[in-house]
Amino acid sequence: MQPVDSGPSNLPCAVPGVLEVITGPMFSGKSEELIRRLKRARIARQRVSCFKPDIDLRYHRTAIASHSEQTHEAAVVTPNAERLREELFATRLVDRVEVIGLDEVQFFDNAILPLAMELVSMGKRVILAGLDTTFANEPFGPVPALMALADKVTKLNAVCMTCGQPAIHTQRLGHSQELVVVGAAGMYEARCRAHFQPYVEESAEQMDLPVVATS
Ligand SMILES: Nc1ncnc2c1ncn2[C@@H]1O[C@H](COP(=O)(O)OP(=O)(O)O)[C@@H](O)[C@H]1O
Ligand SMILES: Cc1cn([C@H]2C[C@H](O)[C@@H](COP(=O)(O)O)O2)c(=O)[nH]c1=O
Numbered sequence: 001m002q003p004v005d006s007g008p009s010n011l012p013c014a015v016p017g018v019l020e021v022i023t024g025p026m027f028s029g030k031s032e033e034l035i036r037r038l039k040r041a042r043i044a045r046q047r048v049s050c051f052k053p054d055i056d057l058r059y060h061r062t063a064i065a066s067h068s069e070q071t072h073e074a075a076v077v078t079p080n081a082e083r084l085r086e087e088l089f090a091t092r093l094v095d096r097v098e099v100i101g102l103d104e105v106q107f108f109d110n111a112i113l114p115l116a117m118e119l120v121s122m123g124k125r126v127i128l129a130g131l132d133t134t135f136a137n138e139p140f141g142p143v144p145a146l147m148a149l150a151d152k153v154t155k156l157n158a159v160c161m162t163c164g165q166p167a168i169h170t171q172r173l174g175h176s177q178e179l180v181v182v183g184a185a186g187m188y189e190a191r192c193r194a195h196f197q198p199y200v201e202e203s204a205e206q207m208d209l210p211v212v213a214t215s
């Protein structure tokens with residue numbers, strides 16, 4: 001008797017959750033894309049909840065806002081995954097929503113990874129937006145690891161403010177070497193590879209330190 005090729009199972013599985021990461025430099029449209037996805041989910045009559053860290057209250061206290069002034073209602077939370085967990089579970093909000101959005105995820109600690117995966121395992125659509133690299137071109141917080149775990153990664157480009165080509169970097173204008181410096185246009189610019197100056201050389205020049213020649 002021939003063995004039966006069972007093939008792909010037609011058995012229904014539990015509603016699958018999904019992790020989506022939207023990333024890229026500043027001004028690349030991450031918040032716009034997050035807002036677009038959340039609005040479409042609401043059109044599809046899905047229940048949506050959105051959060052942003054209390055670090056960055058540039059435009060609104062009760063909404064995420066893009067540089068182009070598009071907005072979506074959001075709750076402000078301390079950028080601490082345990083606090084976000086409490087916000088979702090202690091209030092049972094998690095039981096009332098299908099889609100969870102979070103902007104500026106780069107400011108969260110690494111515990112955001114197991115929290116995101118727990119929500120996905122509960123069948124939630126989790127959409128996270130944040131910077132992949134810092135002003136110094138280093139991986140920013142949990143974002144690269146989240147990209148590795150995601151079902152879908154959308155990496156956006158901005159427009160280089162020097163030449164108009166696609167920009168993958170965020171240039172900080174000024175001397176600060178702090179990791180977190182909240183700001184927008186005037187403090188930061190999108191730059192392409194050719195026009196991005198990582199802070200090591202630039203700050204050395206600005207601080208009148210010797211710049212080591214590479215060739
Ligand atoms: N250098 C730039 N490249 C692209 N868009 C820019 C630039 N500077 C300003 N913008 C504006 O920023 C908007 C994207 O804003 P936003 O969604 O907040 O980006 P992000 O969240 O990635 O910082 C664009 O639609 C455009 O109106
Ligand atoms: C590169 C870089 C950025 N920031 C800050 C600057 C802004 O407040 C946010 C990014 O906002 P956006 O929605 O992506 O435009 O992050 C920072 O603190 N450190 C950095 O290295």
Ligand SMILES: [Zn+2]
Binds near residue numbers: 160163164191194
């Ligand atoms: Zn350029």
